[in-house]
Amino acid sequence: MPSDLDVIIAGGGRVGFQTATILADRGHDVTIVERDERVVDGIADEWVATVIEGDATDPGIVEQAGIERADVVAALTGESGLNLAVCLAAAELNPEIRTVARIDSASDEAYTRFVDAVLFPERAGARLAANQIIGSDVQTLADTTGDLDIMLVRVAEGAPAAGKQLTEVRFPAGTLVISDEEGNSISRPDTELAAGSRYLVAVEPDVVDEVMNLLQG
Amino acid sequence: MSSQTRSPNAELGLLDATMIGMGAMIGAGIFVLTGLAAQIAGPAAIVVFALNGVVTAFTGLSYAELAASIPKSGGGYAFVREIFDDLSSFIMGWMLWFAYMIAGALYALGFAPNFLELLHVYGVVAPPDQVGALAVPVVDAAVPVAFLLAFVAVLALVALNAVSTAASGSAETVFTIVKVSILVVFVAFGLTSPMFSGAEFQPLFSEAGGAAAVLPAMGLTFIAFEGYDLITTVTEEVQNPRENIPKAIFISLAATVVVYLAVVTVAIGTLGAEGLADAGEAGIAAAATSFMPTGLPVIRNGGALIVFGAVFSTLTALNAVVIASSRVAFSMGREEQLLPSFGQLHHRYGTPFVAILASAVVMLGSVALPTQSAGNMSSLFFLLSFVIVNVAVIRLRRERPDMNRPYEMPLYPVPPLVGIGLNLVLTVVLVEYLIRTDPLALGLSVGWILLGGVAYLLLDRAGNRPEPGPSTGSEMTPGGED
Numbered sequence: 001m002p003s004d005l006d007v008i009i010a011g012g013g014r015v016g017f018q019t020a021t022i023l024a025d026r027g028h029d030v031t032i033v034e035r036d037e038r039v040v041d042g043i044a045d046e047w048v049a050t051v052i053e054g055d056a057t058d059p060g061i062v063e064q065a066g067i068e069r070a071d072v073v074a075a076l077t078g079e080s081g082l083n084l085a086v087c088l089a090a091a092e093l094n095p096e097i098r099t100v101a102r103i104d105s106a107s108d109e110a111y112t113r114f115v116d117a118v119l120f121p122e123r124a125g126a127r128l129a130a131n132q133i134i135g136s137d138v139q140t141l142a143d144t145t146g147d148l149d150i151m152l153v154r155v156a157e158g159a160p161a162a163g164k165q166l167t168e169v170r171f172p173a174g175t176l177v178i179s180d181e182e183g184n185s186i187s188r189p190d191t192e193l194a195a196g197s198r199y200l201v202a203v204e205p206d207v208v209d210e211v212m213n214l215l216q217g
Numbered sequence: 218m219s220s221q222t223r224s225p226n227a228e229l230g231l232l233d234a235t236m237i238g239m240g241a242m243i244g245a246g247i248f249v250l251t252g253l254a255a256q257i258a259g260p261a262a263i264v265v266f267a268l269n270g271v272v273t274a275f276t277g278l279s280y281a282e283l284a285a286s287i288p289k290s291g292g293g294y295a296f297v298r299e300i301f302d303d304l305s306s307f308i309m310g311w312m313l314w315f316a317y318m319i320a321g322a323l324y325a326l327g328f329a330p331n332f333l334e335l336l337h338v339y340g341v342v343a344p345p346d347q348v349g350a351l352a353v354p355v356v357d358a359a360v361p362v363a364f365l366l367a368f369v370a371v372l373a374l375v376a377l378n379a380v381s382t383a384a385s386g387s388a389e390t391v392f393t394i395v396k397v398s399i400l401v402v403f404v405a406f407g408l409t410s411p412m413f414s415g416a417e418f419q420p421l422f423s424e425a426g427g428a429a430a431v432l433p434a435m436g437l438t439f440i441a442f443e444g445y446d447l448i449t450t451v452t453e454e455v456q457n458p459r460e461n462i463p464k465a466i467f468i469s470l471a472a473t474v475v476v477y478l479a480v481v482t483v484a485i486g487t488l489g490a491e492g493l494a495d496a497g498e499a500g501i502a503a504a505a506t507s508f509m510p511t512g513l514p515v516i517r518n519g520g521a522l523i524v525f526g527a528v529f530s531t532l533t534a535l536n537a538v539v540i541a542s543s544r545v546a547f548s549m550g551r552e553e554q555l556l557p558s559f560g561q562l563h564h565r566y567g568t569p570f571v572a573i574l575a576s577a578v579v580m581l582g583s584v585a586l587p588t589q590s591a592g593n594m595s596s597l598f599f600l601l602s603f604v605i606v607n608v609a610v611i612r613l614r615r616e617r618p619d620m621n622r623p624y625e626m627p628l629y630p631v632p633p634l635v636g637i638g639l640n641l642v643l644t645v646v647l648v649e650y651l652i653r654t655d656p657l658a659l660g661l662s663v664g665w666i667l668l669g670g671v672a673y674l675l676l677d678r679a680g681n682r683p684e685p686g687p688s689t690g691s692e693m694t695p696g697g698e699d
Contacts, residue, residue: 160561
């Protein structure tokens with residue numbers, strides 16, 4: 001299990017940039033390919049990823065992004081057809097690569113024949129909208145969090161914290177392990193972080209990288 | 218939603234970033250190496266520091282371009298890792314790791330005589346040259362006190378860093394201001410002292426070596442200018458990094474050169490090149506004791522202030538390179554170029570424990586080296602890694618022409634080519650000098666490279682980089698060039 005992924009994101013717009021930011025916080029290497037010069041400047045100011053300026057369907061540009069070494073390519077522009085083309089080209093250049101395409105309709109099945117995973121941001125957006133409309137009593141995880149990340153994390157075999165009790169592990173300030181191993185009660189000081197089990201963890205963005213290191217190695 | 222949260226504490230301004238760079242450069246190097254440079258080059262030690270500033274400036278341009286366009290807080294190794302294949306980046310990391318570890322030994326070795334000088338100023342011990350060896354009764358062997366002090370200093374700082382996460386960058390700013398202030402006091406008193414009015418800089422070049430002696434002295438003191446690498450490791454916390462990082466690199470380098478020249482000029486003007494050479498690692502401290510006023514309250518002796526500055530500088534610099542060396546090893550572990558355990562935080566201490574311990578072993582072993590050998594070896598490896606950084610800039614421009622570069626160096630490709638040329642010249646001179654005077658240092662350097670080759674092959678064979686996709690096709694030549 002590679003702890004740090006080398007990710008190429010095609011499209012540095014809202015979805016692409018937010019995704020890059022979250023991945024970079026978790027310690028992954030991100031390269032963004034973006035066509036629009038003004039968007040490129042905006043990303044450069046935030047200093048989250050290397051940026052290649054150009055069209056992601058151009059093989060020369062994708063090669064500059066380091067496609068041979070990348071673990072994942074995520075095509076996150078607003079055009080499904082373009083995203084599909086980027087993923088297909090990427091898989092051609094690097095057969096081992098994992099491909100993720102953003103689509104603009106709910107018809108997942110049509111695409112999953114060609115790419116490893118699809119996402120439909122509007123569905124997540126709709127969930128958030130429903131949350132806001134109903135009010136604050138019941139919310140899905142994605143929206144309770146503000147700047148916090150609340151994540152389900154599987155403890156990796158051989159990770160520094162694997163097999164240790166919570167009291168033995170010094171998590172950085174800004175971390176809270178919420179659930180126990182089975183996920184049906186709140187963690188206690190003697191809760192053991194068993195390798196292979198999943199835990200609900202709340203983390204502030206600055207320290208996600210460190211927490212991931214402890215839990216995933 | 219988690220917008221704009223990546224750098225909530227992007228609070229270091231241009232001043233802080235500059236101070237971090239200056240803090241790393243102004244410190245141990247000037248205190249420890251001035252005497253040794255004077256020993257080789259005579260009064261031309263002034264020229265040595267000036268020229269080294271010029272040589273480093275070219276690589277500074279490359280660092281600025283890379284740091285602005287590759288958003289990774291890892292310094293030289295991170296940049297090279299982004300661009301080169303497995304073997305080249307491994308070698309870069311391996312060399313940089315060693316350079317920092319040996320620098321740690323160098324600073325520890327510089328700390329010891331200055332600390333003895335401090336004790337001497339307060340009358341606790343005899344003058345440093347009369348503090349002999351500490352007899353160890355049982356094994357009937359004598360361990361030099363200076364060696365013991367250096368060993369203990371490394372041990373203490375390693376222990377500190379192994380069990381607790383490091384102090385923040387703001388402490389660094391305070392440290393730097395303290396160090397620079399002390400040097401300013403030194404320069405001010407030196408310039409006005411009667412000793413300086415009769416200063417004699419002639420003949421500029423020592424009789425033994427002539428003008429050619431400047432080059433090996435440059436090789437030895439090159440390490441003093443290595444510090445701006447540290448600026449690129451905090452980029453994430455700097456406001457508007459694409460403007461401020463290049464600026465911080467250039468300002469800190471320029472300011473450092475000015476301070477160095479003033480200090481070296483005063484030291485040579487007062488104590489004379491020979492006096493400096495005799496004092497060796499405690500050269501600046503000895504110069505200070507010679508002209509600073511005495512009979513003051515509390516600090517008794519004005520020289521004590523400077524000597525304190527030397528002790529303080531060597532210790533803070535030692536602390537910085539303990540962190541820097543372990544960080545390189547940690548990054549290499551993360552990239553699976555060393556054993557994965559190097560890239561893991563300790564579950565109890567939250568520090569890169571294994572990386573720190575491994576660095577400590579080499580540092581503690583190196584404390585047995587003569588100071589000059591440590592300086593030479595560290596400089597040698599910094600020179601080589603700077604060559605790679607310059608090559609990286611050229612290669613990145615050719616292979617990724619469309620990469621966004623918020624800062625582009627002027628007159629490309631002249632600066633990196635000049636940088637490569639000058640660094641290689643110094644490397645050759647240094648190697649030639651080592652062959653003549655210090656085969657031990659050269660042998661150890663070659664040994665480290667060979668050890669690296671063995672480690673690389675073993676890790677490769679052990680399938681340390683087993684991931685199916687990413688690194689099997691290790692040759693990355695997108696542009697079809699090599």
